[in-house]
Amino acid sequence: MKIVSIAILGKKNNPLYVYVSNEENKRKFEYIIHTSLDFFEEKVPLISPLSKKSTQNQNDMYLGHLFPTEDYKVYGYLTNTNYKLVCIIDDSEIKEQEMKTLLNNLHTILVDTICNPFYITDEPITSKTFHLKILDLIGKK
Amino acid sequence: MSVSYSLLEQIIFESVHYVIRTVHSQSKVLDPEETNLRVKIATRFNEKEEEEEEEEKKKKEKDIEKDQDKENQKEKENGKKKKQENVPQLEFISSKTDIERNIINRLEIIGYRLGERTAERIAKNKPRFQEEVEKMRFVAKDIWTALFGKMVKNLRTNHQGKWMFQDDDFKLIRNISFTLSEELQNVSHQQNTRKNQQKQKQTNTTNIIMTESQKQILQSYLYIPCGIIRGALSAIGVECTVTVICEQLPDCVFTAKIINKK
Numbered sequence: 298m299k300i301v302s303i304a305i306l307g308k309k310n311n312p313l314y315v316y317v318s319n320e321e322n323k324r325k326f327e328y329i330i331h332t333s334l335d336f337f338e339e340k341v342p343l344i345s346p347l348s349k350k351s352t353q354n355q356n357d358m359y360l361g362h363l364f365p366t367e368d369y370k371v372y373g374y375l376t377n378t379n380y381k382l383v384c385i386i387d388d389s390e391i392k393e394q395e396m397k398t399l400l401n402n403l404h405t406i407l408v409d410t411i412c413n414p415f416y417i418t419d420e421p422i423t424s425k426t427f428h429l430k431i432l433d434l435i436g437k438k
Numbered sequence: 439m440s441v442s443y444s445l446l447e448q449i450i451f452e453s454v455h456y457v458i459r460t461v462h463s464q465s466k467v468l469d470p471e472e473t474n475l476r477v478k479i480a481t482r483f484n485e486k487e488e489e490e491e492e493e494e495k496k497k498k499e500k501d502i503e504k505d506q507d508k509e510n511q512k513e514k515e516n517g518k519k520k521k522q523e524n525v526p527q528l529e530f531i532s533s534k535t536d537i538e539r540n541i542i543n544r545l546e547i548i549g550y551r552l553g554e555r556t557a558e559r560i561a562k563n564k565p566r567f568q569e570e571v572e573k574m575r576f577v578a579k580d581i582w583t584a585l586f587g588k589m590v591k592n593l594r595t596n597h598q599g600k601w602m603f604q605d606d607d608f609k610l611i612r613n614i615s616f617t618l619s620e621e622l623q624n625v626s627h628q629q630n631t632r633k634n635q636q637k638q639k640q641t642n643t644t645n646i647i648m649t650e651s652q653k654q655i656l657q658s659y660l661y662i663p664c665g666i667i668r669g670a671l672s673a674i675g676v677e678c679t680v681t682v683i684c685e686q687l688p689d690c691v692f693t694a695k696i697i698n699k700k
Contacts, residue, residue: 308675376561376562377561377562377564377566377567377674378557378558378561378673378674378675379675404562405562408558408559408562411554411555411558412555412558412559414551418554
C-alpha cells in the first residue's frame with residue numbers, strides 16, 4: 298500500500314498543502330484532488346445527525362480515460378471547521394480503519410500547525426516541521 | 439487540553455495595560471518609573487480634567503459660531519442663500535480617535551486569532567454541527583469551559599440572527615477594582631436599593647454599579663473576549679459581529695449578530 302499523494306484544502310477550497318510522492322505526476326494528482334472537491338459537496342448533506350465527523354468518501358477514480366494501466370483510490374475527510382483532507386492511494390487493498398487513523402493523525406498535525414501563532418490562516422503551509430511530520434506519518438505505513 | 443487560566447488572564451491584562459498606556463501616552467508623557475497604572479487611569483478621568491475639557495470644547499464651539507455668523511452676514515450682504523452646514527461643528531465632538539480605533543481593532547484581532555485556534559482544537563473531537571443552535575452551544579459551553587472554567591449562564595436568541603451570551607460572573611473582569619474613593623461612591627450608590635441587597639445575599643458577589651467613565655475603561659478589557667467569540671464562530675463557519683454590554687461589574691452580555699450573505 299503506497300500513499301501517492303496527500304493534500305489539505307482550506308475553507309474556500311484553496312490548496313494549503315500538497316504532498317506528492319512522485320514529482321513527475323504532480324499535475325495529475327493536483328487535478329485528481331481538484332475533482333474530488335465535488336465529492337465533498339455531494340457527501341455532506343447525506344450525513345445523518347448520528348454519524349461521526351469524518352466523512353469517508355471512498356471514490357474509486359479509475360483514470361481509464363487518461364492512463365489505462367493505473368487506478369487510484371481517493372479518500373476524503375472533512376473537519377468541523379471546513380478543512381478538507383484528501384489522500385490518494387496506489388493499491389486497492391486497504392482497511393477502512395487504517396485510513397481513518399491516518400486521516401485522524403493528519404488532522405492532529407494540521408491542528409498543531411494552525412495553533413502556531415506565526416501561521417496566518419488560509420495561507421499555504423510552508424513549515425518544515427509540518428512537512429517532516431507528514432513524511433513520518435507516511436513512512437510508517 | 440487544559441489552559442492555565444491565570445496565565446491567560448495575565449496575558450490579557452498585560453496586553454490591555456500596554457494598550458491603555460499607549461493611548462494615554464498620546465496625551466501625556468508618562469514617567470517610565472511610574473508603574474501604578476490604575477492610579478494614573480483614575481487621575482486621568484478626574485473631575486477637574488473633565489471640566490477643563492468641556493470648557494475647551496465650549497470655547498472652540500463659540501469660535502466656530504462667531505466665524506459662521508460673520509460668513510452668514512457676508513452672504514446676506516451679497517444676497518445669496520446658502521444652507522447651513524452643521525458638519526464642522528461636529529468634528530470636535532467625536533468620541534473615538536483614529537488611534538483608539540486602531541488599538542481596539544488590534545485587541546479584537548488578538549481575540550479573533552485566539553478564538554479560531556481554540557475552536558480548531560476543541561472541535562476536533564466533536565461531532566459535526568448540523569444547525570446554528572449547535573454551533574452557538576459549542577461556543578457557549580465548550581469554548582467557555584476551556585478558557586474560563588465555566589459555561590455561559592444564559593444563551594438567548596431573537597430568532598432573527600441575534601444571539602446573546604450572558605455570563606453572570608465573567609472571569610476576565612471579575613477582579614477589577616477601582617480606587618478607594620471611587621469604590622465608596624459606587625457602594626453607597628448601590629446600597630440603597632433593596633434588590634441589590636437581596637442579590638448580594640443570594641449570589642455572594644458584590645455587583646458594582648459604575649459611572650460612565652469607568653464603563654468606558656472597562657470596555658477596553660472586553661474587546662478581546664468579543665474577538666474570541668467572533669473567531670470561534672468564524673472557524674466553525676458562522677460570520678458575525680460581536681458587541682458587549684456590561685452594566686454591573688461581573689455581569690456581561692455578549693451579542694453576536696450573524697451576517698447573512700445573500
